[in-house]
Structure formats: structure tokens, C-alpha cells
Amino acid sequence: MFKHLFSYISKIHVKSKDGFLFSLLLPFALGLVFLFAFEGLVIDESKSFDPVKVAISIQGNALEQKEVMNFLNEVGIEGKLENDEIVQVNTDTDGKEKYILYYFGEESTVQKLLKEGKIDSKVDIDNRDNQMDISLYIHPLKASDINSQVVYQVFNSFNSSYHTTKDATVRLTVQAFQGRDLNFVEPLVNRVRALGSEDVYINEYKERINPEVHYFFVSLAYICLYFMSVGIQIIRKNEGYSSATSKRLMISPVGMGKRVFTSFISLSIPALALMYLLLFFYWKSDIGLSRDYGSVILLISLGTLVSIFLGMAVASLFKMTDDRADGISMAIPIVGALTGGLMGVASLQLKIWIGEKIPFFNIINPVALVTDGLYQLSLYPTYNQFYQTISYLTVYLIILVVLTAVGIRRVKE
Amino acid sequence: MIVEMKDIVKRYKEVVALDYLNLEVKEGEIYGLLGPNGCGKTTAINCMLSLISFDNGGVKLFGEKMSRTNNRLKEKIGLVMQDIGVYDELTVRENIDYFCGLYIKDKKTRKAYVEEAIEFVGMKKFEKYKPKKLSGGLRRRLNLACGIAHKPELIILDEPTVAVDPQSRYHILENIKELARNGKTVVYTTHYMEEVEEICDRLTIMDKGKTLVMGTVDEITEMSLKGEIVEAKIYDISDALIKEIGNTEGVDSCEYDAVNSILKVGFNKGASRLIELLRILNENNISFVDLTVKKPSLNDVFLEITGKELRDNV
Ligand SMILES: Nc1ncnc2c1ncn2[C@@H]1O[C@H](COP(=O)(O)OP(=O)(O)OP(=O)(O)O)[C@@H](O)[C@H]1O
Numbered sequence: 001m002f003k004h005l006f007s008y009i010s011k012i013h014v015k016s017k018d019g020f021l022f023s024l025l026l027p028f029a030l031g032l033v034f035l036f037a038f039e040g041l042v043i044d045e046s047k048s049f050d051p052v053k054v055a056i057s058i059q060g061n062a063l064e065q066k067e068v069m070n071f072l073n074e075v076g077i078e079g080k081l082e083n084d085e086i087v088q089v090n091t092d093t094d095g096k097e098k099y100i101l102y103y104f105g106e107e108s109t110v111q112k113l114l115k116e117g118k119i120d121s122k123v124d125i126d127n128r129d130n131q132m133d134i135s136l137y138i139h140p141l142k143a144s145d146i147n148s149q150v151v152y153q154v155f156n157s158f159n160s161s162y163h164t165t166k167d168a169t170v171r172l173t174v175q176a177f178q179g180r181d182l183n184f185v186e187p188l189v190n191r192v193r194a195l196g197s198e199d200v201y202i203n204e205y206k207e208r209i210n211p212e213v214h215y216f217f218v219s220l221a222y223i224c225l226y227f228m229s230v231g232i233q234i235i236r237k238n239e240g241y242s243s244a245t246s247k248r249l250m251i252s253p254v255g256m257g258k259r260v261f262t263s264f265i266s267l268s269i270p271a272l273a274l275m276y277l278l279l280f281f282y283w284k285s286d287i288g289l290s291r292d293y294g295s296v297i298l299l300i301s302l303g304t305l306v307s308i309f310l311g312m313a314v315a316s317l318f319k320m321t322d323d324r325a326d327g328i329s330m331a332i333p334i335v336g337a338l339t340g341g342l343m344g345v346a347s348l349q350l351k352i353w354i355g356e357k358i359p360f361f362n363i364i365n366p367v368a369l370v371t372d373g374l375y376q377l378s379l380y381p382t383y384n385q386f387y388q389t390i391s392y393l394t395v396y397l398i399i400l401v402v403l404t405a406v407g408i409r410r411v412k413e
Numbered sequence: 414m415i416v417e418m419k420d421i422v423k424r425y426k427e428v429v430a431l432d433y434l435n436l437e438v439k440e441g442e443i444y445g446l447l448g449p450n451g452c453g454k455t456t457a458i459n460c461m462l463s464l465i466s467f468d469n470g471g472v473k474l475f476g477e478k479m480s481r482t483n484n485r486l487k488e489k490i491g492l493v494m495q496d497i498g499v500y501d502e503l504t505v506r507e508n509i510d511y512f513c514g515l516y517i518k519d520k521k522t523r524k525a526y527v528e529e530a531i532e533f534v535g536m537k538k539f540e541k542y543k544p545k546k547l548s549g550g551l552r553r554r555l556n557l558a559c560g561i562a563h564k565p566e567l568i569i570l571d572e573p574t575v576a577v578d579p580q581s582r583y584h585i586l587e588n589i590k591e592l593a594r595n596g597k598t599v600v601y602t603t604h605y606m607e608e609v610e611e612i613c614d615r616l617t618i619m620d621k622g623k624t625l626v627m628g629t630v631d632e633i634t635e636m637s638l639k640g641e642i643v644e645a646k647i648y649d650i651s652d653a654l655i656k657e658i659g660n661t662e663g664v665d666s667c668e669y670d671a672v673n674s675i676l677k678v679g680f681n682k683g684a685s686r687l688i689e690l691l692r693i694l695n696e697n698n699i700s701f702v703d704l705t706v707k708k709p710s711l712n713d714v715f716l717e718i719t720g721k722e723l724r725d726n727v
């Protein structure tokens with residue numbers, strides 16, 4: 001029975017306009033368009049990196065400030081305030097790579113600079129109680145930017161090295177204004193708690209990526225969500241009310257579960273195959289997609305499956321007309337991409353705003369999840385955040401499978 | 414009893430599509446479900462097959478409770494829907510094979526069944542065609558083949574002859590009669606009473622979701638309050654005589670159509686006075702040709718009960 005269903009469902013899917021054009025050819029073409037669009041965004045080794053502007057306020061003794069400065073001078077350069085802007089004290093960088101431009105100031109001044117967006121990040125260091133409290137505040141608009149990663153990394157490294165030399169307790173907290181970036185608080189706190197030895201070095205960031213690669217990540221995630229339409233089709237081709245052919249299937253002795261399962265297998269295979277083919281092209285080109293092949297494939301597969309099941313859950317829970325089904329399969333991916341940061345700076349700000357106000361939305365938006373996953377794979381030094389994203393996607397997938405199972409058992413007329 | 418529907422009520426918000434509908438179909442008969450557009454025929458079938466839920470009542474098929482998940486029952490049923498349910502992406506043969514394969518697992522048997530179904534609807538020539546290329550009548554025949562290829566014991570046909578040319582319609586009706594001859598039970602819905610009169614053993618006339626009457630064609634036409642209608646071609650007749658005939662005992666109405674020269678005499682029920690009429694005509698030296706005696710049709714019965722015509726009152 002499976003073979004019979006599988007061969008005919010595949011045949012109908014590939015031969016149908018909906019199936020071939022809309023759900024196979026179009027996303028593939030879209031993927032190639034994105035590829036060409038982003039090919040220019042390859043890592044540019046010659047371009048120098050603008051140091052991240054960080055203002056630091058210290059509560060404690062001067063010794064600590066010295067300690068911090070010594071460390072920061074390894075990776076950054078000192079700055080001073082000039083006309084409300086932070087500029088380098090010394091233009092000579094002794095040939096070393098400088099990641100941050102730091103400035104020590106009063107808490108209130110530092111706060112003002114952050115508010116006005118003159119700095120990327122504000123750092124409060126408090127060592128009054130014989131322990132080191134480091135708090136990072138990251139400017140909302142820089143939160144998903146590589147800059148925030150650099151700041152985080154620098155102070156994380158400081159944290160580690162400080163600990164190995166001193167016997168005091170160190171506490172590092174990171175506060176980003178963007179909800180999702182709070183993700184790195186927990187692993188960080190854990191690390192500090194464990195007073196771990198797994199030092200992370202800044203030179204892992206040597207490979208620099210143009211921040212605009214972010215758009216490339218969102219577009220790849222958008223293509224994943226595009227396959228939501230396939231999920232909607234899987235259900236609708238089997239629901240008795242939606243067409244005469246599906247009514248025929250409905251009165252046959254082959255249960256809905258079996259039919260939906262077979263449709264899922266035969267329609268999701270081409271979708272996944274297409275994504276892998278796209279990835280292959282992406283890897284062949286020089287786009288800044290992580291070369292961690294296994295992880296990227298895992299992430300993209302999960303993203304695609306979540307999208308397909310999102311379509312299946314929606315279509316099986318709600319009765320809808322053809323028009324509405326078409327509308328939904330167009331609208332949701334676009335909304336997902338828009339709120340996931342695809343459409344330029346405004347859309348990026350929207351994503352940040354959502355992360356701040358309704359972080360839950362980013363967790364149910366496959367575009368945001370897959371984008372973050374790609375981002376984390378390419379830019380984060382550890383797999384912690386990536387695994388967290390993967391586990392979100394996995395839990396999400398399980399929930400959607402359950403919802404679909406509930407949905408297909410309901411009679412909709 | 415192959416089909417037993419008891420007190421089925423189906424509501425769509427304010428619309429009551431089925432209003433305590435009862436239906437009993439015996440093994441081996443062709444059962445007609447006759448009624449105007451929108452009277453609930455398709456809804457009745459959908460309820461019968463658990464394709465939709467209903468608000469009251471129960472359905473038994475082959476003496477067993479029918480449900481969405483009763484696959485054992487579904488195996489014995491074939492549905493030929495009102496809307497054509499075939500895939501445009503598949504050829505005629507592939508369509509039949511796909512649907513047949515949902516019932517028949519054995520490959521060899523399936524191949525033979527598909528072959529038989531193609532022969533049965535006379536589409537051997539078209540087996541490699543895609544449905545889009547077929548004429549409307551041929552598509553209906555394909556629709557029929559898809560519904561019956563697996564040799565179901567109970568076949569349900571929902572207006573299979575709508576918008577079909579006389580030749581294809583004849584073909585389809587012959588097919589249905591043949592199915593019944595082979596011992597299949599057939600439920601046939603239509604709003605063409607001629608078809609019902611031609612092929613159905615028993616029938617239900619429905620209107621607005623309710624059963625109006627049920628029985629054999631003869632039983633139902635018997636129910637008419639009117640009697641037989643006699644028509645004859647008469648070239649010359651006086652108004653006085655027409656009046657006289659009209660006043661004769663047992664005569665319900667008497668009209669003369671001067672344009673076509675046809676005299677039409679309707680008798681009261683059970684009061685056929687054909688001999689009396691012939692006597693009057695003879696006495697007055699009136700010659701006539703083409704004398705016919707008609708019984709009231711299903712349409713007349715429907716008209717009497719509901720005050721509206723059954724045919725094509727879309
Ligand atoms: N999905 C639905 N939602 C609302 N009303 C419906 C629905 N399906 C049918 N109806 C209503 O139920 C009634 C019966 O419809 P049904 O399709 O069963 O009629 P029918 O006898 O098959 O007519 P036809 O000869 O045109 O096929 C109609 O009044 C129709 O408007």
C-alpha cells in the first residue's frame with residue numbers, strides 16, 4: 001500500500017503545477033537569486049575592522065581598573081571623549097588587530113553614551129565586595145550584530161584569564177536589550193560558576209564576516225519556511241472537504257493517518273533534497289555559510305521539517321478554502337521573514353523589538369530560529385547557543401507533529 | 414438491509430439540509446433518491462458515508478454501524494461523486510489504477526480489475542488520455558470507472574448523468590443496470606425523473622431535506638390524486654361537446670388544444686372512463702387518431718405535493 005500511494009502521490013506532485021512550479025522550482029530559483037545577490041558579500045580580508053566602541057564604568061579600586069586596562073590593551077585600544085564622541089587616544093596601533101575601542105567614564109556618562117547610540121556596549125564592573133561583577137549592556141541595534149559578540153567574547157576571555165590569575169570570585173552578566181541575546185547569559189553564568197578552564201580565545205573571530213551576511217542567513221531561513229505550503233498541500237490533498245479527489249481518498253479504506261504520512265514522505269523528500277542542493281551551491285560559492293556541514297544540514301533539515309509541519313498543523317486544525325490556503329502559504333513565510341529581519345534595517349529593528357517585547361514570537365518563527373542557528377554556527381565560538389536553537393526547533397517540531405495528529409482526527413464538517 | 418439511515422438531521426447553521434431523513438435500501442436493488450437541486454441528496458450521501466458529521470440519527474451499512482474509521486465497510490463501497498474526482502496529472506488508466514489500488518492490494522487482480530473497468534465504461538481508446546483532454550461525457554464515464562473498478566457491493570452514484578449528452582447518458586444508465594444485474598446494490602440520486610422511472614426499483618422523493626414519499630415508481634404514481642390522462646388527435650370538435658365531456662362523471666378536466674388539434678381529458682383517480690369517452694365521441698361522429706393513455710408521472714406527484722415542478726427548477 002505504501003509503495004502504491006508513494007509512487008502515485010509523488011507522480012501527481014511532480015506533475016502538478018502547484019507541486020512542481022510552486023513548491024519546487026520557485027524556492028529553488030529564489031535560492032539561486034539569493035546566492036547571486038549575496039555572492040559579493042564574501043569575507044573581505046583586506047577590509048579593516050572598525051573597533052567596537054565600549055564605555056566602561058568601574059566601581060572599586062584603581063587596581064582593578066589597571067587589570068582591566070592591561071587586558072583590554074591586548075585586544076583593543078584606549079579611547080577618549082571628544083565632542084561627545086569616542087575617539088582613539090593614539091592612532092598608532094602597533095600593528096596588532098584591535099577589536100575594541102574602550103573608554104573609562106562615570107556611570108552616568110556611560111549610560112548617556114549608550115542611550116544616544118554613541119557606543120555599542122556599556123560595561124559595568126563592580127568589585128567592591130571582593131568579587132568581580134561584570135555586566136554588559138548591549139545597544140539594541142547592535143545586539144544581533146557581530147559587535148555584540150566581540151564585546152561578549154572579550155569580556156568572557158577577560159573573565160577566564162582573570163580567574164586563572166586571581167583567587168577572587170568573578171561574576172559576569174550580560175544584558176542585551178534584545179531578548180534572544182539573553183541566551184548567552186545562562187551558559188556564561190554557568191561557566192563562571194564552574195570557574196571553568198575552557199578558555200575561549202578571541203582569535204576564533206579572525207575570520208570576519210560582513211554584517212550584511214545576516215540578510216543572507218534570513219533568506220536561507222525564508223526558503224525553509226517557504227515549504228510551509230508543501231505542508232498545507234499534504235493535508236489538503238487528503239481532507240475530504242477540500243476537493244473531489246480527496247473525497248475519494250476519504251471514503252477509501254486507507255486511513256487518513258496512513259495517507260498523510262505517505263504524502264508527507266513523498267513531498268518532504270523533494271523539499272529536503274532541494275535544500276541540500278541549494279546548500280551544495282552555497283558551499284561551492286564563497287558565501288559566509290559555516291563549513292560545519294553536518295550542523296548546517298541538521299539545522300536546515302529541522303527548519304524545513306518545522307516549516308512543513310507548521311503548514312500541516314495549520315491546515316489540519318483549521319478548515320479553509322483554496323484561496324485562504326494559498327493566502328496563508330504566501331503570507332506566513334513573508335511575515336516570518338519580515339519579522340525575522342529580511343527586509344532591511346527597519347525589519348531588523350522589528351526583529352529586535354519583537355525579541356524585546358514578545359520574545360516568544362521569535363521562538364515560534366522558524367525564520368528567526370534558523371537565522372539565529374546559522375548565525376551562531378558561523379559566529380559563535382561555542383556550540384552552546386546553536387544547540388539551544390536546535391533544541392527549540394526539535395521541541396517545536398514535536399509540538400507541531402502532535403498538533404497535526406490532533407488536527408487530522410477532527411471532522412471538519 | 415444494505416443501507417439503513419435513521420432520523421438523520423444535518424444542519425448548516427440556519428440551513429437544515431437534512432430533516433429527519435430515513436432511508437432503507439435492500440440488497441440488489443437500484444434505489445433512487447429523487448429531488449430538486451439543493452434538496453439534500455448529496456448531503457444525504459455524505460452522511461451515509463461518514464464524510465461529514467450529522468446532528469442526529471445513525472447510519473448502518475451492511476448491518477454495521479458506519480464510521481469514518483470503519484475501513485472494513487469502506488472496502489465494500491464505491492462512490493461516484495457529483496463532482497468529478499480524478500487527477501488531471503494522471504492518465505485515464507493511472508487514475509483508475511490509483512483508486513483501485515486503495516482497495517485491491519494484489520497486483521495481478523488489480524490489473525485485471527482496471528482493465529475490466531476501462532472496458533466497462535468503453536474507454537479503451539482513451540486510456541492514455543489525461544482527463545483535461547476528454548469530453549465532459551467521457552470524464553463522467555471515467556469518474557464512474559474510478560468509483561467502481563474495485564467491484565464494490567454497494568455503489569452510490571450522485572447525479573452521474575448531469576450535463577452529459579444522450580449517448581453518454583445512455584451508456585452510463587446501461588452500465589448501472591448491468592451492475593445491478595450482477596447483484597450489486599445501487600443508490601442513485603438524480604433530479605431527472607425519467608431516469609428514475611427507467612432504472613430504479615424503488616425510490617424516495619425528497620424536498621428540503623425531508624422525505625416526501627417512498628416506494629416503487631408504480632406505488633408512487635398510484636398516490637397521485639389524479640387519474641389517467643387520455644390524449645387524442647381530433648380535427649373538429651365543438652365547444653359544446655368539450656363542455657359535455659368535461660361534465661361527464663369521473664372526468665376531472667377536458668381541454669382542447671386547437672393549434673395542435675389535441676383533446677386532453679384528465680380523469681379522476683381510479684375513475685378511468687375510457688369506454689364512456691369513446692362512446693360519446695362515437696355518438697357525435699367524431700373521428701380521432703393517435704389515442705394515448707398516460708399515467709400520472711413522478712413529476713405530477715411532486716407537483717401535487719409541493720406545488721412546484723420537479724424538473725430543472727434550478
Ligand atoms: N458546506 C455547506 N455549508 C452550508 N450549507 C451547505 C453546505 N453543503 C450543502 N449546504 C446546503 O444544504 C442543502 C443541501 O445541499 P445538497 O448539496 O445536499 O443538495 P443536492 O440535493 O445534492 O443538490 P444538487 O442537486 O444541486 O446537487 C442546500 O441548501 C445547500 O445550500
Ligand SMILES: [Mg+2]
Binds near residue numbers: 455
Ligand atoms: Mg448534489
